Amino acid sequence: MRHFIIPPYLLAHLADSAGDRFPRAAEAARQALRNDEPVRLARAAHPRYPDFGEGTPRTAFAREPRGPQRTIYDARNAEELPGHRVRAEGEPEVVEDDAANEGYDGLGETYAMFAEAFGRASIDDRELPLHATVHYGREYDNAFWDGERMVFGDGDGEVFTRFTASISVIGHELGHGVTQATANLEYQGQAGALNESLSDVFGALVEQHSRGQDAATATWLIGAELFTDAVEGVALRSMKEPGSAYDDDLLGKDPQPGHMDDFVVTTEDYGGVHINSGIPNRAFVLTATAIGGSAWEAPGRIWYETLTGGSLTETSDFETFATATVATATRLFGAESPERAAVVDAWATVGVPVTE
Amino acid sequence: MRVVVARSGGVTGIAVRWVVDLGEGPEYSDWIVLIEACPWDDEPDDPPAPDRFLYLIRANGRRVTLPEQRVQGPWRELVDRVRAVGTPERGRALPPLDDLDATDDLDTADNADTTDDAARTRGDDRPNGPRGSDGPA
Missing domain, CATH: 3.10.170.10 (Elastase; domain 1)
Structure with a gap:
């Protein structure tokens, strides 16, 4: 089986976009992609979800993504x-x-x-x-x-x-x-707020990954570029400090809670899915900053594998999700690991009980 | 008579509300025609879709909840007209919708606005009630 230092989707990018400045690199990338074609077709027959193994490094993916279309x-x-x-x-x-x-x-x-x-x-x-x-x-x-x-x-x-x-x-x-x-969490109530929170987590991870930021230096803001200069605010949401993103004459104050004591009950926005997402958002930031390093590594993997691992249902609530993240951390990193301890502490800090 | 369009959701999560108080002006009957043209009894039961707006519309003693995909035809005409006339009020500091009930009854001589203005947006004298009850679900 062929293995490339450069993953196939980056090769595809080079083949497409490097032509003007680096014609030889572009051709080399195209050649590499052609050579790899039978292998990648064979890989496509592997199970749908990659098996990461127990704490194995991320080079062990069963299949390499080919690149965006x-x-x-x-x-x-x-x-x-x-x-x-x-x-x-x-x-x-x-x-x-x-x-x-x-x-x-x-x-x-x-x-x-x-x-x-x-x-x-x-x-x-x-x-x-x-x-x-x-x-x-x-x-x-x-x-x-x-x-x-x-x-x-x-x-x-x-x-x-x-x-x-x-x-x-x-x-x-x-x-x-x-x-x-994957889990197809329904867009209503606590399951809906989890759905929203997971989107904020992935949105933040995409930004941090593209900028090479670690958990300590990241802004943890969602939509920091969207307000005009007329608005008194830094973003739509602050995952790190829910409720602090804006305080403006026109918009009012950011309504997000960061603790279960302040959970908002409302009929608007399908039960406040964009409001109560502040609670699990903060739990992720607390986990990521406690573990340290790149948030898309251990913290992101715990959340991602919880979402894709099959233990959630469409109506899972905060407590079910929190409990599942602890189980994922235990499976990936061990019962005595600092990663698991970080997850347990984070949910306790935001007031979501974990059932063990 | 009061007409309320309350929009929540969207990726911003910032609620917006437009309120129009109608008086007995020349446009009043146009508003009634517009309101009565809407299929108030056909409330859809669509599953929620991520980051789409959710509209709550109230007028002449009726109310309906519609996902934005359903704000079509007469609904769209009504919503666009309320948005054109009313001043948007944003954020969670808005009074809970139920606090608007008192003036949202069927139009009668008692609560009809007697000003000559056909449509008057709500001023700064609106009540600032507490936000929705808090606490774990």
């Missing part, structure tokens, strides 16, 4: 999907369209984080092509995952700028796709 569409301010195709994998940047190019790059960064940190081959771990639509609607203050694609609005220009400007938001939307393909 991105297509960007432009809704031209209508609300019809997918819109007009403007850029596909390997094609040059779209002239004078920052949203289209940010979307393309953000999908690539998200694919890279899931591939390098978790060995995951796209949203479904089966190389699902990544589709995104930009310029959706008029002054549309939102981005969402519609079950098949990411959709981004331009913002109203007064409170919000274009939603592709934030890599953590792009990672957040793709994260919803990963959750849908």
